[in-house]
Structure formats: structure tokens, C-alpha cells
Amino acid sequence: MATFQIEGGRKLNGTLEPQGAKNEALQVICASLLTSEKVTISNIPEIRDVLKLIEVLSGLGVKTERLSKGEYTFLADELNLDYLQTEQFARQAISLRGSIMIVGPLLARFGKACIPQPGGDKIGRRRLDTHFVGLQNLGASFTYDAEKHFFNVTANRLTGNYMLLDEASVTGTANILMAAVLAKGRTTIYNAACEPYLQQLSRMLVMMGANISGIGSNLLYIDGVEQLRGCNHRILPDMIEVGSFIGLAAMTGSEITIPNAGIDHLGIIPASFKRLGIKLELQGDDIFIPAQDEYEIETFIDGSIMTIADAPWPGLTPDLLSIFLVVATQAKGSVLIHQKMFESRLFFVDKLIDMGAQIILCDPHRATVIGLNKKFQLRGTTMSSPDIRAGVALLIAALSAQGKSKIFNIEQIDRGYEKIDERLNQVGAAITRID
Numbered sequence: 543m544a545t546f547q548i549e550g551g552r553k554l555n556g557t558l559e560p561q562g563a564k565n566e567a568l569q570v571i572c573a574s575l576l577t578s579e580k581v582t583i584s585n586i587p588e589i590r591d592v593l594k595l596i597e598v599l600s601g602l603g604v605k606t607e608r609l610s611k612g613e614y615t616f617l618a619d620e621l622n623l624d625y626l627q628t629e630q631f632a633r634q635a636i637s638l639r640g641s642i643m644i645v646g647p648l649l650a651r652f653g654k655a656c657i658p659q660p661g662g663d664k665i666g667r668r669r670l671d672t673h674f675v676g677l678q679n680l681g682a683s684f685t686y687d688a689e690k691h692f693f694n695v696t697a698n699r700l701t702g703n704y705m706l707l708d709e710a711s712v713t714g715t716a717n718i719l720m721a722a723v724l725a726k727g728r729t730t731i732y733n734a735a736c737e738p739y740l741q742q743l744s745r746m747l748v749m750m751g752a753n754i755s756g757i758g759s760n761l762l763y764i765d766g767v768e769q770l771r772g773c774n775h776r777i778l779p780d781m782i783e784v785g786s787f788i789g790l791a792a793m794t795g796s797e798i799t800i801p802n803a804g805i806d807h808l809g810i811i812p813a814s815f816k817r818l819g820i821k822l823e824l825q826g827d828d829i830f831i832p833a834q835d836e837y838e839i840e841t842f843i844d845g846s847i848m849t850i851a852d853a854p855w856p857g858l859t860p861d862l863l864s865i866f867l868v869v870a871t872q873a874k875g876s877v878l879i880h881q882k883m884f885e886s887r888l889f890f891v892d893k894l895i896d897m898g899a900q901i902i903l904c905d906p907h908r909a910t911v912i913g914l915n916k917k918f919q920l921r922g923t924t925m926s927s928p929d930i931r932a933g934v935a936l937l938i939a940a941l942s943a944q945g946k947s948k949i950f951n952i953e954q955i956d957r958g959y960e961k962i963d964e965r966l967n968q969v970g971a972a973i974t975r976i977d
């Protein structure tokens with residue numbers, strides 16, 4: 543288990559460029575399975591989850607070439623589907639949530655797919671009903687092997703259909719969409735997730751020859767085609783990393799510029815930070831965060847306590863709530879953080895309370911934060927990273943704290959943030975990685 547040792551209390555200064563988006567990378571790399579032609583993808587973040595997914599594809603026989611940092615080609619002309627029956631596949635696929643998105647493309651192109659219950663963060667129940675009910679709606683037969691925890695789907699030829707998803711699942715929508723592009727006839731997906739990375743996936747599929755309309759909305763129409771061709775695709779900046787850097791700057795009172803932040807694709811993220819009183823200047827596609835000695839949380843118009851809550855896009859992404867929570871601990875004022883989507887994502891607040899933060903965990907979904915207004919610095923401590931975003935929230939807390947901290951299990955952070963220690967050290971942080 544690798545560890546970060548952090549010397550807290552330093553002000554940072556400089557430029558932090560966001561990496562390519564993890565969750566888009568996982569979708570579009572899976573989409574390369576839909577064609578026998580070469581697909582080139584750039585701005586791929588070289589993080590644990592993405593590299594593991596590339597290993598899964600290589601195991602399946604996809605010819606993968608790294609042209610330069612973050613730029614890869616994928617050629618899925620000859621696949622070995624027997625690999626799906628191997629122990630190695632089960633081990634690899636289980637280690638990340640994103641592997642679930644090989645199912646739609648494999649089913650559409652080869653008529654069968656299987657996947658073990660995928661892993662990812664331990665942040666609550668992560669059901670897959672939306673995925674498999676959607677694929678069944680396209681005519682697939684589905685079985686679940688409860689002993690091996692394996693999901694299996696088969697189909698001769700998928701057929702378009704109307705479906706109303708039971709929830710706007712991000713990876714579920716991606717899977718159904720990737721299956722529908724090669725189905726016979728028209729598929730209509732209502733209550734589709736429509737976050738920017740799904741819009742990117744849709745645009746990539748259109749470039750490959752798919753017929754999709756309604757992109758960016760929750761009502762997608764897909765007219766199936768016989769086959770798809772290769773394409774070139776560039777991944778957007780990672781909005782969760784952009785949000786993490788904004789939180790880091792505010793909490794440590796640092797002056798940070800985030801160049802090429804993909805501002806047009808951030809939705810209500812900047813406005814939500816502004817509601818915590820954090821100053822942001824949007825300069826072209828760059829975000830400038832000035833050094834701030836204090837930031838004051840707004841109240842609602844009627845004077846009641848602010849709530850920051852997640853919701854499906856264009857609502858606030860759940861992946862940033864841990865960052866909002868940690869930043870609020872040093873704000874002036876109080877806020878209710880309401881994590882509606884996941885049920886075990888707020889338990890890391892215990893560690894922040896140990897560090898001196900004033901937080902009441904009301905229930906697994908809600909925490910009230912009473913900001914310290916930078917009157918007291920948090921105290922450094924020893925902790926373990928429970929999931930990718932809580933891990934980064936704890937890293938931000940440690941960087942702002944007085945004294946030394948240790949964070950164990952930083953593999954969780956490495957899942958989604960590329961060389962975060964090296965990049966933060968370049969702007970003045972003091973983080974040592976101990977492998």
C-alpha cells in the first residue's frame with residue numbers, strides 16, 4: 543500500500559493544467575471495440591483505471607499502440623472472445639467500474655458479452671439493472687451467475703426499441719447507446735444521462751458513422767447502421783480535476799491558474815464554488831483563482847442555510863461533493879452537503895473531524911459543515927484514502943493543515959489523478975510518495 547507524506551500549511555502558486563477526463567476516457571476507449579478500423583484517441587489520462595482498461599482490451603486482442611503521451615491507437619480487427627472466460631479477465635475487469643462498458647460494444651458487434659460484477663469505488667451500492675434491462679429491451683438474453691457473480695448477455699441481432707430508463711445512469715446510458723448504434727432500426731432512450739462525456743461519446747460515434755440525434759438532452763434517438771468506421775477523437779479536460787484544483791486553491795489560500803479548463807463543459811460547477819464565496823475569474827478557457835484569506839458561504843434568498851446537493855447532469859456531479867465538503871470546513875458560514883446518489887461517500891468526514899473540522903454527519907447522505915473561517919488551521923494526522931474523491935479531499939485537507947500528515951492507500955487517488963504528487967509539488971506543495 544503506497545503512502546503520501548504531506549508537509550501542510552504551505553501556500554501554492556502557479557499553474558495546474560487538468561488532465562484528460564477519466565470518465566470520458568473509459569467510455570471512448572470501449573467504443574473502439576465497435577469497429578474493425580483504427581481508432582486514435584488523444585488526451586488520454588495515464589491513470590490506473592484507464593491503463594487497466596487498456597490491459598483488458600489488449601487481453602481481448604485489441605492492437606494498442608502508444609503514439610506519444612496520452613495518444614493511443616486501438617485496432618479491434620481480430621478479437622479473442624475466449625479471453626472473457628479466463629481468470630485473468632475476471633481479475634482485471636473486476637478492478638474497475640469502467641470495464642462494464644465493454645459489454646454494449648461486444649454484444650452489438652459479436653452477439654455476446656460477459657462481465658464480473660465490476661469494482662470501482664466502495665461508495666455504496668452500484669447496481670447494473672439499468673444496463674441489462676436496457677440491453678434486454680434491444681432483444682438480448684440475460685443471465686446472472688450468482689455463484690461466480692458474472693453477468694452474461696447474448697443476442698443474434700439487436701433490434702431497436704423504445705425505452706424509458708429507470709434512472710439516468712451514466713455508464714448504463716453509454717452501454718445501451720453503444721449497443722443501439724449497431725442494432726436494427728430505431729432506438730429511443732428517454733431519461734438518458736447527458737453529461738458532457740456522454741455527449742463526447744455520442745459525437746465520437748457519429749464520427750464513426752452512427753446516427754444519433756438529441757445529443758446533450760435526455761432523449762436520444764439512434765438509427766442503427768450495419769457497421770462503423772475508425773476515427774480520431776480528443777478527450778475533454780477532466781471537470782472533476784478542475785473542481786479539485788479550485789477547492790485546493792481556496793482551502794490553502796493559494797493563487798492558482800487552471801489553463802484549458804474546458805469552461806463550456808463545466809455546467810454549474812463554477813457557480814457552485816461561487817456560492818461558497820470562492821472567487822473565480824474566467825479568462826478565455828482559463829480559470830484564475832486569486833489567493834483568498836477568507837470566503838463566505840452564501841445563504842439562500844430567504845436567509846436559510848445553503849445546501850450543496852448532487853443531481854444527474856446538468857445538476858452538480860456527485861464526484862465533487864467530497865471536495866465541496868472539505869472546502870466548506872474553512873469557509874465562513876454553514877452549509878448542508880447532501881450526497882443523494884451514493885450512500886457511503888461521506889464517512890470520511892470522521893478524519894476531518896479528527897483534524898479539527900466542525901462537521902455533523904446527520905445520516906449517511908447528509909453532513910452539516912460549520913466553517914472555521916480560517917480562524918483555526920486543521921491539524922495534520924494519519925489517515926487512509928477510502929475512495930478516489932475522498933482521498934483527494936483528504937489530500938487537500940492535509941495540504942492546508944498545520945504539521946505533517948500521512949495518507950495510506952493512495953492507489954485510490956492514483957485511480958483517477960495522474961502523478962498528482964509531482965504536479966502539486968511543482969506549484970509548491972511538499973508531498974512525498976512512499977511506495
Ligand SMILES: CC(=O)N[C@H]1[C@@H](OP(=O)(O)OP(=O)(O)OC[C@H]2O[C@@H](n3ccc(=O)[nH]c3=O)[C@H](O)[C@@H]2O)O[C@H](CO)[C@@H](O)[C@@H]1O
Nearest residue numbers: 565568639640667709710711712713714854860861883884
Ligand atoms: C466510470 C464512470 O463513469 N463513473 C461515473 C458514473 O458511474 P455510474 O455510471 O456507475 O453511476 P450511475 O450513473 O449508474 O449511478 C450513480 C449512483 O447514482 C444513483 N442515481 C443515478 C441516476 C439517477 O437519476 N438517480 C440516482 O440516484 C445510482 O443509483 C447510483 O447509486 O457516474 C456516476 C454518477 O455521475 C459517477 O459518480 C461516476 O464517477
Ligand SMILES: C=C(OP(=O)(O)O)C(=O)O
Nearest residue numbers: 639640662663861930931
Ligand atoms: C466514482 C468514481 O469512479 P468509478 O465510477 O470509476 O468508481 C469517481 O470517479 O468519482
